[in-house]
Amino acid sequence: MLRASIATFDLELTPAPIVSGVGETGVAFGREIMAFVDAVILRDSDELVGARADLDASIGPAATDRVAMVAGNFSMMNRALDAVGAPVDGGHADLAAELGAEIPSHLRAR
């Protein structure tokens, strides 16, 4: 979805920072978004205040609220999929490699 959506803006995605947390992805204010998501998902109260202020200043408070909600939604989807063992399509192997990762054997299509 990220690759498809970014292509509609004629931009190029650099996916590795999504996993490493270091570098630019090609998404506007990606640095601030990822820092806020990190604070939310890691439930780091100390980091949350500053990360929220930085993102508010970049994209506005309502959009920042939406980032918090999207992070919540995908925490739900991640858990549901991991719980039921939905396999990862083998076609995603190339994307995983771009991310600097490998699809674990237990998630490969059965």
Place this chain on the structure above:
Amino acid sequence: MGLFSRKKRATTDDPSLDDIDGPTADDAAVDLSPPPLEAFDMLVDREWSRLANPGTWWNGGERLAIAADARRAAAGEELSGLLPEPVEEATRRIAADAASIRGTDVARWELEGLDPFSYVEVAGIISRLMALDIAAFGLGREPRALPKAENGEPSGERPDGAAITTGWSPTIGPATAPSSLSAVPAEADGMWDVHGVLYLSLDQMFDMQIEREGLSRPQIELTAARTSALNDCFY
């Protein structure tokens, strides 16, 4: 912090990318769509009703006991000891370490008495609760206290066609994101309710240029991708 503290934080130093696409604070100032907080509060109201009432395989008290222990697990706290052992372990793993779950775990829990359909309901309860608690944390809110249980018995509804196919729990059709909780339709309905309010409805998902509160689709999807990376999730 415990289980939530092991990942490296996002950093970069290229401000030139900040002008490529997506909203700025000025853009957000002219966005006439209402803030999403009211919709969030209404969603929590609905979820609390779902939690407190009998589900498909668990009654309201049992659903709330699972939810309470899921919160303890997410906070790195000791669990209550009230849940049967396989339910307690499944609760802890789904709440705090879902990426570590394997088919052998689910099979073992079944041998220890956790029915596969009941397990899907456990996954639905916990995954939605974590969604709302995590979003609330990002919104700067305290998690809402859990409700009191309502009386009644579980429905026991078992949909036609639900079976173990490509996953390790029953689904209707192959195990995918849309079908993940399909073996317990009420839990799948709840998931789509959360999904539509917090992220996008199924119809909206096909619109690659959609914005929500000025957040562009690439920014929405970057949020999703980073969340999945932090959760060690490959989907």
